[in-house]
Amino acid sequence: MTAVLEAEGLGKRYGRRWALNECTLSIPSGHVVGLVGPNGAGKSTLLNLAVGLLTPTQGSLSVFGKEPAIDADQLGRVGFVAQDTPTYAALSISDHLKLGSRMNPRWDNSLAEARIRQLGLDPRQKAGKLSGGQRAQLALTLAIAKRPEILILDEPVASLDPLARREFLQILMETVAEHDVSVVLSSHLVADIERVCDYLVVLVSSRVQLTGELEDLLASHHRLLGPRTETGATIENQYVIEASHTERQSTVLVRSDGPVLDPNWTIEPVSLEDLVLAYMGQGKSQERSALVEGQE
């Protein structure tokens, strides 16, 4: 599997604060990758580094094996929708499409125009007069119509209402289905990730806590319910991610390396949200813990 995005010991420092530190990561191509993590985990910094808006303080990062934004060709291969989906307020929608066509050699104008029509937007309207959802759609249209090989979206739906959010993600999914494009999408909302992604990266305090295909992750993690056990108790074949205890009962979220042998445990499937929250909690409690790899 070739990697679209690879980071090795990647770090970005602002003054004395590290926004991202010693991040090592490899994202395979052909996936819709959800990058989740709490606020301040470094998601935005990582994605901005990936599109070359930021330069690393240390370590290295490559997209398709090349330094980001190193030349026009490399820029053309990466589509980016920045956080808050910036557009030029004074320029109309058709101006933005023209901007796209003038600044991108592989620009697909019929695709862009079809998208705008489909969205029911008036091409003469100024971008500054668009709603947040419409502006996000315009930014997405620009990123899609340049026909990138990877589409990177930095919290594209964070400021949208639920309806606009659903619409945006739907169009994103249609695009992925239509064109052969990898997607990396950051969000702190697991529901969004669940709707569109098939690959998950959990980033906590700039460390990758969990990475892998969504299906595999869900299949390999379980919630075990059973009589109260001692804290820190180990379960055969199981790697405990998170454990909570009431007076009589213990609930344990585990990664299974084999079948659960102890018949005292009741096995339940785990939701993505619980899985992500468990890893986030783990990452926070042991910030310096070793890298936990999911199944590839």
Add this chain to the structure above:
Amino acid sequence: MIWLAWRQFRVQAYVVGALLGALAIALLLTGPHLVHLYDTIVVTCSAHNDCGPVQVSFLHEDRVLKQVSLLLELVPALLGIFWGAPLIARELESGTYRLAWTQSVTRARWITTKLCVVGLASMIVAGVLSLMVTWWSSPFDRLQDNPFGFFGQRDIVPIGYAAFAFALGAVLGVLVRRTVPAMAATLVGFVLVRFAFTVWIRERFASPLHASTTFQAPFSTSFGAGPIRNSGTWIISSNTINASGKVIGQNGGIGPNGEINFRQLPGGASEFVGVGRCPNKIPAPPAGSRNDSSPPLAVQHAVQRCINSFHLRSLITYQPTSRYWMFQWYELTSFIVLALLLAGFGWWWIRRRVA
């Protein structure tokens, strides 16, 4: 990329173009009349022996429109403030740089194109404005014969000012990353540099010439610098020195503050201050004559004869009129070089440091 740079800029370009056009019309409508007046009345005044009043009345023509000269002080600063400072600061401030820098155009090309398009436009605006104003003001300028007095408002230097102000604004915008503070900083920076050139650097473009004349008492047009002042030269300093070479006054005067003054005495008479033992009492002017008329010739001669006995000289340091164009080119070049240095720094900073 040129398309985007132009598209973002064109409304402002149209507005400024329209203003320039309106000003051009106003100047074209009034300019030929001034040339006509100059050719028919001012040139022939010595034949009619009425040069004084004719020149004064000519210089009072078009007093309002004459303020266009001030535009050349203002416009380069305004270009720096309104075209230079927001150029990149606004992109950084509103976040649109993230859209622009992730198209298939490198950051280097983006910044180069933006700087070139708007920078050249700024220089064209200043150049055209200066051309119009220089042409329109030429009859006044010929009469006043003081080219260094309007040095920054004529000919080619405004182009350099505009280039510098623009580059300064753009770079400050890159550094400050906020539009309004960048605009303020641009104004301050431009005024400081412009001022430094006017009062300090310009006169050092070439070592000045020196002239020495017999010290003239301050009665008439030959006061102080004498003939040199009247031929459009730029007087840098004018010292009065005594027989032993010691500086005893400035600007055609004697004494610590360089002044020789009339002092009104009771009864309408007056006296000179600062000429020591010389005869210095001037009788009251005859009734009905103008208050500021010169003292009688006999008194003037008496004072001058007395001063001559001290062997005082006026030592004048000056830049001759013939250097005007050399200075214009030097100053233009200086500002263009400063602009290029700034632009190069901004270019490097955008590529390497804004990250």
